[in-house]
Amino acid sequence: MTHYFGAHTIDTGGIHMAARRAGASGMKALQIFTTIPKFYGDKSSIKPERVDRFKAALADTKIDPRFVVAHGAYVLNTATPDEEKSARARGGLAKELERSTALGIGQICFHPGAATDDDREAAAERVALAIVYALEAVPHGDTRVLVENTAGAGRTFAKTAAEVAAILRHVPKKLRPRTGYGLDTCHLFASGYDLNASEHAVTRVLDDFEEATGEAPSFFHLNDSEGTLGSNKDRHMLIGDGLIGVDPFRRLIADKRSQNIPLILETPQLNYEPAEDDETPDPYDIQMMVLLESLVA
Numbered sequence: 260m261t262h263y264f265g266a267h268t269i270d271t272g273g274i275h276m277a278a279r280r281a282g283a284s285g286m287k288a289l290q291i292f293t294t295i296p297k298f299y300g301d302k303s304s305i306k307p308e309r310v311d312r313f314k315a316a317l318a319d320t321k322i323d324p325r326f327v328v329a330h331g332a333y334v335l336n337t338a339t340p341d342e343e344k345s346a347r348a349r350g351g352l353a354k355e356l357e358r359s360t361a362l363g364i365g366q367i368c369f370h371p372g373a374a375t376d377d378d379r380e381a382a383a384e385r386v387a388l389a390i391v392y393a394l395e396a397v398p399h400g401d402t403r404v405l406v407e408n409t410a411g412a413g414r415t416f417a418k419t420a421a422e423v424a425a426i427l428r429h430v431p432k433k434l435r436p437r438t439g440y441g442l443d444t445c446h447l448f449a450s451g452y453d454l455n456a457s458e459h460a461v462t463r464v465l466d467d468f469e470e471a472t473g474e475a476p477s478f479f480h481l482n483d484s485e486g487t488l489g490s491n492k493d494r495h496m497l498i499g500d501g502l503i504g505v506d507p508f509r510r511l512i513a514d515k516r517s518q519n520i521p522l523i524l525e526t527p528q529l530n531y532e533p534a535e536d537d538e539t540p541d542p543y544d545i546q547m548m549v550l551l552e553s554l555v556a
């Protein structure tokens with residue numbers, strides 16, 4: 260059985276350097292931003308040189324592009340009832356898919372945003388509309404568009420299995436294979452899923468999501484949580500340093516559903532400002548990789 264552990268490594272010097280830093284820590288998966296995440300990125304294409312450098316780095320580090328995730332911009336609010344904002348969000352998601360398809364990577368993930376009108380069903384429809392818009396704008400390629408569950412602050416959407424399922428239900432059947440979802444452990448805990456409730460808690464949460472959506476998650480984000488259960492706080496910590504603790508991660512890794520998909524750390528770095536050409540892995544990433552490998556039975 261194979262576990263594809265990786266991280267959202269620092270991309271100072273370019274996304275190819277993020278890949279090199281991941282490779283240097285023995286990672287087999289990776290998460291990147293293809294553009295600056297605080298902007299929509301709905302106008303930014305990716306330059307062929309950048310694609311080439313990134314592909315070369317993946318080849319050198321032996322990271323299979325199928326296990327690379329691009330994280331969508333945080334500002335993409337596909338759930339909003341504001342037509343102007345949601346049109347920009349759709350455009351941003353389509354551009355994200357275009358850049359990620361050019362990079363040849365397996366998937367993008369995104370936070371659906373906030374349903375500010377409190378109409379959850381309409382919000383689900385709008386998010387699905389954005390997914391469909393992106394998939395139709397980029398009809399070729401194998402890059403999938405995946406919903407990430409959220410910590411549930413304010414009126415953010417997709418914090419429960421039912422909400423994630425509602426989004427996917429609105430995607431036409433023929434496009435469904437190109438979409439899906441992934442789960443962030445910190446977001447699960449913050450939105451009220453007690454991963455510590457019992458020995459079976461993790462399995463039950465995964466069962467819940469699988470039952471509601473009809474499929475298993477397509478990636479995991481492996482983060483401990485600073486915020487308490489149900490606090491809706493999106494504060495990631497090193498695994499073992501937060502309120503989730505190590506045991507639920509051991510159980511997650513023992514579950515078959517964590518195999519053969521990207522398992523991405525979004526945990527703190529010790530050094531946020533490496534030199535552009537410095538591919539030395541972050542000490543915290545090394546520490547997390549040692550921990551994760553020790554949890555594989």
Ligand SMILES: [Zn+2]
Nearest residue numbers: 330369370407
């Ligand atoms: Zn995220």
Ligand SMILES: [Zn+2]
Nearest residue numbers: 407443480525
């Ligand atoms: Zn995440």
